[in-house]
Amino acid sequence: xxxxxxxxxxxxxxxxxxxxxxxxxxxxxxxxxxxxxxxxxxxxxxxxxxxxxxxxxxxxxxxxxxxxxxxxxxxxxxxxxxxxxxxxxxxxxxxxxxxxxxxxxxxxxxxxxxxxxxxxxxxxxxxxxxxxxxxxxxxxxxxxxxxxxxxxxxxxxxxxxxxxxxxxxxxxxxxxxxxxxxxxxxxxxxxxxxxxxxxxxxxxxxxxxxxxxxxxxxxxxxxxxxxxxxxxxxxxxxxxxxxxxxxxxxxxxxxxxxxxxxxxxxxxxxxxxxxxxxxxxxxxxxxxxxxxxxxxxxxxxxxxxxxxxxxxxxxxxxxx
Amino acid sequence: xxxxxxxxxxxxxxxxxxxxxxxxxxxxxxxxxxxxxxxxxxxxxxxxxxxxxxxxxxxxxxxxxxxxxxxxxxxxxxxxxxxxxxxxxxxxxxxxxxxxxxxxxxxxxxxxxxxxxxxxxxxxxxxxxxxxxxxxxxxxxxxxxxxxxxxxxxxxxxxxxxxxxxxxxxxxxxxxxxxxxxxxxxxxxxxxxxxxxxxxxxxxxxxxxxxxxxx
Numbered sequence: 001x002x003x004x005x006x007x008x009x010x011x012x013x014x015x016x017x018x019x020x021x022x023x024x025x026x027x028x029x030x031x032x033x034x035x036x037x038x039x040x041x042x043x044x045x046x047x048x049x050x051x052x053x054x055x056x057x058x059x060x061x062x063x064x065x066x067x068x069x070x071x072x073x074x075x076x077x078x079x080x081x082x083x084x085x086x087x088x089x090x091x092x093x094x095x096x097x098x099x100x101x102x103x104x105x106x107x108x109x110x111x112x113x114x115x116x117x118x119x120x121x122x123x124x125x126x127x128x129x130x131x132x133x134x135x136x137x138x139x140x141x142x143x144x145x146x147x148x149x150x151x152x153x154x155x156x157x158x159x160x161x162x163x164x165x166x167x168x169x170x171x172x173x174x175x176x177x178x179x180x181x182x183x184x185x186x187x188x189x190x191x192x193x194x195x196x197x198x199x200x201x202x203x204x205x206x207x208x209x210x211x212x213x214x215x216x217x218x219x220x221x222x223x224x225x226x227x228x229x230x231x232x233x234x235x236x237x238x239x240x241x242x243x244x245x246x247x248x249x250x251x252x253x254x255x256x257x258x259x260x261x262x263x264x265x266x267x268x269x270x271x272x273x274x275x276x277x278x279x280x281x282x283x284x285x286x287x288x289x290x291x292x293x294x295x296x297x298x299x300x301x302x303x304x305x306x307x308x309x310x311x312x313x314x315x316x317x318x319x320x
Numbered sequence: 321x322x323x324x325x326x327x328x329x330x331x332x333x334x335x336x337x338x339x340x341x342x343x344x345x346x347x348x349x350x351x352x353x354x355x356x357x358x359x360x361x362x363x364x365x366x367x368x369x370x371x372x373x374x375x376x377x378x379x380x381x382x383x384x385x386x387x388x389x390x391x392x393x394x395x396x397x398x399x400x401x402x403x404x405x406x407x408x409x410x411x412x413x414x415x416x417x418x419x420x421x422x423x424x425x426x427x428x429x430x431x432x433x434x435x436x437x438x439x440x441x442x443x444x445x446x447x448x449x450x451x452x453x454x455x456x457x458x459x460x461x462x463x464x465x466x467x468x469x470x471x472x473x474x475x476x477x478x479x480x481x482x483x484x485x486x487x488x489x490x491x492x493x494x495x496x497x498x499x500x501x502x503x504x505x506x507x508x509x510x511x512x513x514x515x516x517x518x519x520x521x522x523x524x525x526x527x528x529x530x531x532x533x534x535x
Contacts, residue, residue: 057457266333
């Protein structure tokens with residue numbers, strides 16, 4: 001059976017009505033459904049990563065803003081861990097080769113379908129031959145584009161995530177790539193739009209649990225005074241932070257380096273300069289500088305939307 | 321005085337603990353034990369030089385996991401030292417001892433290059449942990465007498481298969497990458513293949529012998 005026959009029979013209705021998207025279902029086959037016209041500055045395939053691979057020296061990777069990935073999946077009726085596209089700052093242009101159901105979440109990004117404005121955090125129907133265009137994000141750093149059925153590139157070690165540091169998983173998207181989409185899940189979209197707030201352009205508050213190496217600093221609590229600024233050295237591996245003028249960096253009480261030890265998402269690792277690096281999803285699995293504290297797991301999603309130049313304020317997690 | 325089972329748990333965020341034992345020799349064995357029979361709520365274990373990172377599944381009870389991790393550490397058989405670890409896998413790595421730094425290593429150790437080769441092939445190595453890059457195993461052999469420091473200036477590119485020494489460890493670069501270790505030889509063995517199962521030849525606890533081949 002040809003792909004066109006597989007998907008053509010029931011594509012009669014493409015009204016943007018969340019409860020009628022069954023009209024554009026494809027059969028349970030993977031089809032080369034999405035053509036990349038332009039990838040923007042960096043677009044990668046991401047799911048919820050590959051936990052459980054430490055024994056091979058492989059980290060978790062996965063969507064930097066997991067909450068926005070799972071929201072996009074929920075909007076199109078996918079399970080939360082389906083692979084989607086993580087789009088840095090916008091600029092992605094996709095052409096549908098078959099009728100598609102999509103959602104764009106995360107960074108506040110203008111979206112249009114064939115030039116007509118379309119909704120952010122909404123269920124979108126993209127008829128075959130039409131073009132989805134993401135403008136430049138107005139706030140936030142990373143948008144997520146989920147397609148009903150999920151991006152079905154082959155998994156590597158159980159995940160379709162690109163790990164940019166380890167060089168694992170599908171290559172970043174390039175113009176001309178054609179992405180397969182998996183079979184539509186049984187679940188139909190239930191919401192037409194999700195009432196979520198756009199990422200802020202202002203200071204972002206993150207909760208931090210001190211440790212494991214807070215004892216290597218003369219005053220680890222100085223982390224919580226004043227603000228920190230995200231520098232231009234900011235990617236999926238981590239974000240280097242600096243102090244606004246007049247505020248001191250952290251001071252290490254010992255210059256002795258640590259033998260390599262495991263580090264986690266959200267760790268604030270402090271090199272001799274005293275200016276921390278906030279680790280993102282593609283952080284190295286081990287580090288040799290002391291980690292003064294770790295951003296709460298739930299807040300790592302907020303950190304993933306902070307742009308260079310934006311301020312961070314850290315707040316202590318109370319309790320053990 | 322602390323017993324051999326003494327350990328402390330340091331917080332590493334709300335989804336991980338860092339186990340720091342007084343005696344790190346059994347960390348690889350501990351990681352394998354938790355892989356074999358993971359306590360409820362434990363997602364993964366990453367042994368390193370002196371610690372093991374234990375990560376938690378979303379929603380796991382931190383305190384419950386902490387108690388169980390410490391209990392399991394204390395229950396680990398004392399004989400499970402690093403060089404007696406594992407399920408018996410021994411990997412033999414054929415090496416041409418043609419590394420650019422072989423003479424320099426010999427000089428640092430005050431021995432001949434041939435003696436460096438003899439020590440390297442004469443020892444049984446154990447993968448203490450994997451880090452730096454996928455499949456990059458830190459190999460330890462307490463009696464090897466091959467401890468040399470890293471190079472002052474790391475190379476921007478070390479080829480895949482380079483056999484190296486640094487900081488008391490030996491390693492084989494699984495893929496081309498930057499690196500500061502001292503290169504003593506080359507192997508044609510594939511250490512890393514993401515499409516293979518398993519993807520890496522080495523994992524914590526794997527024992528390794530190096531065998532000289534004609535170059």
